[in-house]
Amino acid sequence: GQQVMQIPQYQHVQEGEDFTTYCNSSTTLSNIQWYKQRPGGHPVFLIQLVKSGEVKKQKRLTFQFGEAKKNSSLHITATQTTDVGTYFCAQGSQGNLIFGKGTKLSVKP
């Protein structure tokens, strides 16, 4: 079935370094959503991308949707310890969400 591949699985960075996680699909996506799950918590919606080539920013977070709508990325500039958690992309499909495996980010102070 449809699925999104997400890499890397884990990322360890020093505080202040940048971080990027990528999602790729073999099929064209109608939209892609990004969620953050803090350790022990539940997923929190960050953003939805719908348009080809779309770029959205939320403070230090930059979200991109590829021109072909088959890939997406989340980039965090100058990470902080509050950024720790697992970041999931999810493709919307007929009202459902199919989640990638997530990228677990740890930030060393």
Add this chain to the structure above:
Amino acid sequence: GAVVSQHPSRVICKSGTSVKIECRSLDFQATTMFWYRQFPKQSLMLMATSNEGSKATYEQGVEKDKFLINHASLTLSTLTVTSAHPEDSSFYICSASGGRPKPTDTQYFGPGTRLTVL
């Protein structure tokens, strides 16, 4: 954003017992609710989708007779794990979408219920 609550947050039960988990949308009417399961260090896996007043749609491999879902109103859905076994131990998370008067496809997640079956 919209608020979704889940109860209980944690439950420990003996093998063979049934456990009911409630999911409520507190400040909006959710036309659709979703139930996910998350095993340690893994992604969320959709179990079923339920629309208010109709039968839930289960994902492949999810036993509908074991995981009973009731979506009785626009603000409440319940998941009952019947005859629970240790392999059912997991983190169960609900989410809700829809909403009136401004419907949205965005899913708002509950805080999750950690089930441990001894």
